Amino acid sequence: MVDLADIRAATEGLPRSYEVLVRDRIKFRVGQIVYLAVAPDELSMGIGFPREERDAMIAAQPDKFFRPIPSDERYQWIRVHLDAIDVDELRELVLDAWRMCVPKKVAAAYLASTDQDAPG
Template identity: 40%
Template sequence: MTTADDVRTIALALPDTAEKLAWGQPTFRVAGKIFAALGDDDTTMGVKCPVEDRAELIAAEPQKFFTRKGHDDTYAWLRVRLAALDDVDELTAILADSWRQAAPRKLQDAHPDLGRAVADGEGAA
């Protein structure tokens, strides 16, 4: 089972990442842009995910992935139940993919393999 502490450790190990409190929740930012946020009770997190990919991920693994109706409809975000993830490797892949979606091109180019497998469809989110 993965935890909020795992999210924090992995997220802060990614390049040019910082933690900042926003809306009363810990958020993780790359070059100032949010790529992940812990949920209110630290049992979930939100990550960047293209809107067109969300429904497929939720349908394939509804125990892991979800959105909040109304609030998430127009944002490129997906929510993840931390306890449902297989292990920290899956969490790492999800966070790295989200990081890649938020990171500036120059930073992505400096870390070409970070989040690549997930971005190419070989992993979740």
């Protein structure tokens, strides 16, 4: 199971990313765009995810992924059970969500500087 320390480690060093506390929820943003939000009980998180792929991902892996709350359905968002993913999958999800929020040049420069392949 991943935890808040793992989430912070996965977001650390991502350009333009920062952590905020909003109504007892830890959120990670790029500018004003939230790309990751940890549930208050720290057992799940919401994360930026392509809306058109959400239903297929939930159907394929219902033990890991679940729908956002109804008011968040309109956003590119999916929720994840933290006890169902490992650190490597967490890093991939975080990086993909962050890439949805930053300019392509920023993402490309970061990936080049860290010697990572572009996921997704």
